[in-house]
Amino acid sequence: MATIFEGFEKSTAEITEPKIKIGIIGGTGLENSEFMLTQESVSVMTPYGEPSDTFTLGSIDGVEIVALARHGRKHEINPTNVNFRANLWAMKSLGVNMILASNASGSLREELPPGCLVIPTSFIDHTSQRPKTFYDGALGHTTGVCHIPCYPAYSEGLRSILHKCAKDINVPAYDGNIICIEGPRFSSRAESMMYRQWGADVINMTACPEVYLARELGILYAAVALVTDYDCWRVEDTEFVTVEHVKQVMIKNAINTTKLFANAVTEIKKNSKELLEEAALSEKIARAAVMC
Template sequence: MSNKAIKIGIIGGSGLDNPDILQNKREVSVTTPFGAPSDVLIEGEISSVPCVLLARHGRRHSLMPGVVNYRANIWALKEAGCTHIIASTATGSLREEIHPGDLVLLDNFIDRTQGRKQTFYDGGENSPIGVCHLPMEPAYCEKTRQVLLQAGKSIGLNIHEKGTVVAIEGPRFSSKAESNMYRSFGGSVINMTSVPEVVLAKEAGICYASVALATDYDCWRDSGEKVSVAHVLQTFKNNVSKMTQLILAVVPLIAAETWDETIDELQNTVKSSVMLPH
């Protein structure tokens, strides 16, 4: 086990933010130098491991992707002491072999968002000093990804081991031409929230991994049902239990690992990426 105290943040996407996964839960209202997070933090435990649940879009799903305060969300989890974040996200599939209902363990991203704040080091009154030129390879914490994969296999889930997510601005879905363009880019799945969340988590020195639930085939296929809210919600309802099972399985596995070196290396990467004024 780590010398560092392990605490796991869980960011729930659409329909994937059920607080009942936590024991001894309590709500904590917080604010940050970057404003308020999407909702209260729900502190509790899974298998006696301290965890914090945050609904990315708010518990009433009132925040569209482009107005989520990603900086406040990540800062709030950092201040709560989270060493890890496991994020869940609903995605459209850009690949025939990724079927609706499948889980994909993301390992890379393509950013097609517009105008979102992607750094804490923005020169603002409350920002850290300097400019952070953060390397994004690897984009996600590889060790955390591997523990997630191990957890999935231990409970019999079939998970795609890698996937590149294309993050679009939304809230509209893609045109067919756009969908095919993202396929040509090498995208595996598509969503509206992975960026800047993954960037900010790394900049905060937190071990971050994200599991995508494919809900549809977007609109690139010539046959079959096109993406729609009704279709997405029905696929959620049928498959959300997979994500819950995975989170419940992975938390004790993360706590059983030694993370000191991984966390130190990540935090040193961030520190060495900051250019201070001179």
């Protein structure tokens, strides 16, 4: 494979006018795609293996949507074993140029209570076992070395829309830094307190490498961290984080997030010209970041 974009150019060679196509990657609690008009389900094989599940193709307000359950519809894939590269590659091959993603997260700040949303501005990658680039030099993979810029890490255009839509549905939303840990275990108290000192506001297990793999493909990307708990840094807390507690909060968070994403698609449609310009710039940056 000569360059990362050649195959995509061939598959979209007949497209003369750029149009918005939105990928939605649902994390814990958002494994279904009932929030959109479903058309069909498709399987995609990639040079990087098999994605987490089949992709659901549908629409919201006339905008084409490609939805994927990051952990699989039955939530059987742990964070480290998610094939992030296959997921993102398949999205690109299906014509996606913008992605909205959700991440169940723990709060590292008193002022970010369970039930609120954090729309990340930047990330800290504290994972160690995941492939972190499409440009790994392996046989059949794309060639070259990619030094992708990660500032800004997330699309400012999409982030602005998410903030507006959160306000419209009366859900508190804040900016913040997200740290991604390997998982699947939760943090120790010492680790949790250390992450606070590093400047992280929320903690999660799937934010990375998804965010910067999207940047390598030139896809606009924004995420919503769904705060489920206070992690374990609060010294006055005697209870610990449990899966059952997280599930209970996720039910409410999932309802809010499906409303948020549906509204966001409509707003993206209204701002399509500016966002398509940002998407074109994002792809230009991704191409320029490659040394062959």
